[in-house]
Amino acid sequence: MDRRENFKRLAEARTNKLLKALELLGNLSNRSYYDYTPGDVEKIFDILQEELEEQKKRFTNRKVKTKRFRL
Secondary structure, three states: OOHHHHHHHHHHHHHHHHHHHHHHHHHHHOOOOOOOOHHHHHHHHHHHHHHHHHHHHHOOOOOOOOOOOOO
């Protein structure tokens, strides 16, 4: 398998996995089962946006540091 095909295969699989994880995260919005504050939601989406931006930078050869999330 050539490098392009390998990239496409892995990119599709990993992107679909992330999309599913985001869908599962969205399930937490059900107030019948979960209690959260607007601040909690803001923290979640801030860290997700930050991580997306950092990973995008990796494709342009910029340095990125690893983060962990906690409420």
